[in-house]
Amino acid sequence: MKNILSLLVFTTLLISCGEKQVDVDKLIASGDLEAIKEAHTQLKDENTELQMKLEKLNTVIENAEKKSNGPLVSTQKVTDTLFNHFLEIQGNVETKQNVMISAEYSGVLSRVFVKEGDKVTKGQVLARIDDGGLGSQLAQLQTQAQLNKTTFERQKRLWDQNIGSEIQYLQAKATYEASQSQVNQLKGQLGKTTINAPFSGTIDQVMTEQGSAVMPGTQLYRIVNLSDMYITAEVPESYLGTVNIGKNVEVDFPVLNKNIESKIRQTSNFINPANRSFTIEVAVPNEEKSIKPNLTAKLKINDYTSESAILIPLSVISENAEGEQYVYVATTGDENNRIAKRVIIETGKAQADKIEILTGLKAGDEIIVQGARSVQDNQEIRILNN
Numbered sequence: 001m002k003n004i005l006s007l008l009v010f011t012t013l014l015i016s017c018g019e020k021q022v023d024v025d026k027l028i029a030s031g032d033l034e035a036i037k038e039a040h041t042q043l044k045d046e047n048t049e050l051q052m053k054l055e056k057l058n059t060v061i062e063n064a065e066k067k068s069n070g071p072l073v074s075t076q077k078v079t080d081t082l083f084n085h086f087l088e089i090q091g092n093v094e095t096k097q098n099v100m101i102s103a104e105y106s107g108v109l110s111r112v113f114v115k116e117g118d119k120v121t122k123g124q125v126l127a128r129i130d131d132g133g134l135g136s137q138l139a140q141l142q143t144q145a146q147l148n149k150t151t152f153e154r155q156k157r158l159w160d161q162n163i164g165s166e167i168q169y170l171q172a173k174a175t176y177e178a179s180q181s182q183v184n185q186l187k188g189q190l191g192k193t194t195i196n197a198p199f200s201g202t203i204d205q206v207m208t209e210q211g212s213a214v215m216p217g218t219q220l221y222r223i224v225n226l227s228d229m230y231i232t233a234e235v236p237e238s239y240l241g242t243v244n245i246g247k248n249v250e251v252d253f254p255v256l257n258k259n260i261e262s263k264i265r266q267t268s269n270f271i272n273p274a275n276r277s278f279t280i281e282v283a284v285p286n287e288e289k290s291i292k293p294n295l296t297a298k299l300k301i302n303d304y305t306s307e308s309a310i311l312i313p314l315s316v317i318s319e320n321a322e323g324e325q326y327v328y329v330a331t332t333g334d335e336n337n338r339i340a341k342r343v344i345i346e347t348g349k350a351q352a353d354k355i356e357i358l359t360g361l362k363a364g365d366e367i368i369v370q371g372a373r374s375v376q377d378n379q380e381i382r383i384l385n386n
Helices: 002-021 024-030 033-068 134-160 166-191
Strands: 075-077 080-095 098-102 107-112 125-129 194-196 201-206 219-224 229-236 248-253 258-267 277-284 296-313 325-332 338-351 354-359 366-368
Touching: 080 338, 125 219, 134 166, 229 296, 248 277
Parallel strands: none
Antiparallel strands: 075 366, 080 229, 080 296, 098 219, 107 125, 125 194, 201 219, 229 277, 248 258, 248 296, 258 277, 296 354, 325 338, 325 366, 338 354
């Protein structure tokens, strides 16, 4: 400001000196036309020179004002750092050992051996259905089959000794085999009257009470095993090359306020055409049995890592009419003044409020953060934190 006042005083003195050189009124009163023309030429030359000086002074004043009134900004130095990018998706807890056991035979549920909450082992008898006399029929058929077997074995010994006819031997064999087939068939039907546990687990629900009439398809029990739990989730096909078996996964169960570390144990080989995604399975350790089927889980999968990434705030990035992204970098001018320079950049993956810069910036560059939207390319700036 002191320099500006000095320039204004100097300009006033120049104008004052020019006015004292010629007394225009006195010259006009003299009527000397030659002197008037000479004075006119002199003043014209002096005014032209004075105008050029004024223009120079105006330039100095404008530059001084521009420098003193440049936008006030804050900057941040760019550094390279470790960058882990995470894909965040939602999944659902499942188990392959969550089964509804149904009846396979019609009859009355005569005996029920378990109740809800009971622990059972694989093959344990859970209930029995009244066989309606199948047991007695089986006993009769087994007796008849045993007789037919004895007859066949006797006939076979005779046939081996070339005694008797071939037809007698074949008839005895067919009779025995038919009776044995009937026994096996009846055993199969009788086996359906006994309900066994398909695997070890817990009886979660009892759907039908003792004494109820049941038929094939009637739901009896739900049995659940919480030992082999896993999470399924749909992943966009664009991550097919980076989300694969063995990747680390951070699992969050919001309802339980619980976090665990796990890995992807399986990825599907099929892309769902409806939503262009593929399915992954994430193993879930469940020693405390607190994680239940159909529980919602949030997954964070580390799909990308850079050891020396350049990260900047998303908020400082702008885009021009050509679709190019750019930021402003604070540089130092010839007179040690600070100048904003526009730099075209190429961006990579974003995480939260940060984004990776692939090209355009390097470690040590000083980007404009606050005030980035109010500056222009090559404009002088004032830096708040400098």
